[in-house]
Amino acid sequence: MKLKTKLKSKYFLIASIIVFAISLLLPLYINLNESLDKLINYGEIYGYQALLLGWMTFPYIDFFCWLANFTLLISWVFYRKQFANYLVSAGTVLAFLFGINHVTQLDFMEVHDYELNLFGYWFWIIAMLLQIVATKLYQKEKIILLNEE
Numbered sequence: 001m002k003l004k005t006k007l008k009s010k011y012f013l014i015a016s017i018i019v020f021a022i023s024l025l026l027p028l029y030i031n032l033n034e035s036l037d038k039l040i041n042y043g044e045i046y047g048y049q050a051l052l053l054g055w056m057t058f059p060y061i062d063f064f065c066w067l068a069n070f071t072l073l074i075s076w077v078f079y080r081k082q083f084a085n086y087l088v089s090a091g092t093v094l095a096f097l098f099g100i101n102h103v104t105q106l107d108f109m110e111v112h113d114y115e116l117n118l119f120g121y122w123f124w125i126i127a128m129l130l131q132i133v134a135t136k137l138y139q140k141e142k143i144i145l146l147n148e149e
Contacts, residue, residue, distance in 0.1 A: 009141055012134035013079055020072065020127035024048040026120035047120045068095040068128070075131055080142075085135035092128040099125070 027044035054066030071091030075084040100106070102118055 009079075009134050009138035012130050012137060013076065016072075016127045016130035016134060017076060019123050019130060023120045023123035023127060024051060026123060028118065028120045047124065064094050065098045068092065072128055072131060075135060079131070079135050080138055082139065085132065085139065088128055088131045088135060092125070092132065095125055095128060 024047040027046050028050060050066070051069055054063070054069070068091035071087040071094070075088035075091070078084045078087075099118065099121060102121075
């Protein structure tokens with residue numbers, strides 16, 4: 001019984017890692033008005049570029065969104081600990097700042113590509129939400145296992 005309950009949270013953990021890896025390979029934005037061949041040659045920013053160069057936004061609020069990557073990474077490593085849930089939840093809130101700025105066009109960030117649709121960003125958010133589910137599920141499984149003994 002123990003092995004079966006632990007596997008469920010691990011599935012969400014693995015799914016979170018896979019979806020995050022996919023988000024690194026996808027462009028942050030896509031232009032839905034362009035044809036597919038122009039979309040591929042658009043010269044957009046990919047997730048791995050945003051991850052590698054995000055530290056350069058240090059004096060701006062964009063930097064806090066970039067820090068969400070580290071909260072996600074730490075929560076993967078320590079997903080069995082209670083604080084991992086707090087970390088990934090805080091990181092998700094920080095990551096949502098980017099989407100809120102894009103959707104509302106409040107212009108409080110340095111990114112101003114409002115005419116383009118977010119694409120890879122949503123995979124990044126889904127990876128964080130999957131990790132929240134993984135940490136919550138693990139904590140619930142842990143309580144169930146303690147009650148069984």
